Amino acid sequence: MTRLAAAGAATAYQKEWFARLRAQAAAGEPIALVNADAPQELLRAMDIPYVVNQWWASVVAAKQRADDALQVLRDRGYPDYSRQYDAISLGSHFLADAPWGGLPQPAVVIAENSGDAARKVFDLWAELPGTDFYPLERSSAVEVPSRWWELVPHRWEEAFGSERIDLLAGEIADLAAWLTERTGRVLDVDRLGSVMDLVNEQAEWNRRTRDLVAAARPTPVRVGDTIPAVMVPQWHRGTEWGRDAARRLYEEVAGLVEAGTAVVPDERLRLMWLGRGLWYDLGLYRRFEERYGAVFVWSMYLAIAADGYLRYGPDPVRALAGRFAGITDQLYTPPWSTEWYVKEARAHGVDGVVHLVADDVPGSWFTTRALEDAGIPVLEIHASNADPRTGGPDRIDAAVSEFIERRLTERPDPEGRPPLQADVRSS
Structure with a gap:
């Protein structure tokens, strides 16, 4: 099966956009x-x-330069074993031959306070002459x-509570004033309203696409294609291009469904990839199709x-606050996250879940337990999604193969064995 046209178009657009951004910075x-x-x-x-930190880290990792970027941090006496997904962009800034010409030095960096280590990464950005940091608070839910x-x-x-x-x-109001001081740009609330309208339109198209994929048997698309096709437009939320890209993805997927297209015509197993994208080994998502008739049909993106x-x-302004006040809860905080993952797993008819657990992801035990309690076998892989030293492709491949052979082709499990766990980090 050829790659989704929407994925190729999104990747091409992102390269052109980044070249323009570098020219703007210059x-x-x-x-x-x-x-x-x-x-x-x-x-x-x-x-x-703006550039999204995690997107740039994914580019560096996909180009096999993550360890080089982390080496920069090691050389400067900083830890390279914690919050790598946050820190890779900082290290890559000092590479002479970084991918795509390198990340321009930002005038401002903005991040939520999600822990001491993450805060320190952005404090280091602010030590660069000409770069300032605005930290946002992280709040917690009292009722769920x-x-x-x-x-x-x-x-x-x-859903989130008026206090949050x-x-x-x-x-957000304070941040707008802070940005005006540093850039001279002024917030037009009506313009923000138009941006929010476009984001909602884009999300509606994404919802239609997700529902199509969930219902299709066998699946017409693999997650290796849907990830770039949906996430590049996500980084351009609030633009007509982002909205139209989401619509084109839906139309392409709808056409594949109507034509009866299948990634694996003899689809035998449907898998869920729970966690961040494995950027240094994107080929993993296709590796089990011929071997087992197993296809990854779901990713969080x-x-x-x-x-x-x-x-x-x-x-x-208030609606924007409502969008981000609980975004971390939705993905990582039980029971917000656990209830949602079970809902998604059932809707997509998955036979098993590969759960990538990074060291900074809270609530992973509860997520695995909720899925197992729902009768869905889970393989936990403890590794970073961006640092290849923590989980080499061969070790992850072997872990997933064992999971398929031991848990998914032997169901139901009369021995009541616990979830498989694979610590694939290098010794």
């Missing part, structure tokens, strides 16, 4: 580096070009609603783009 325009959990739509509305994905499009205040929305809405970003409301 001409003196201020560039921002933001974490994935930062309210990026604010920068979009203020016409401040059931089936949050049904609440958040319109009833997000109920108040905190982040105030920080399309799923969270479908369920996690819709926010309707008359106040765009």
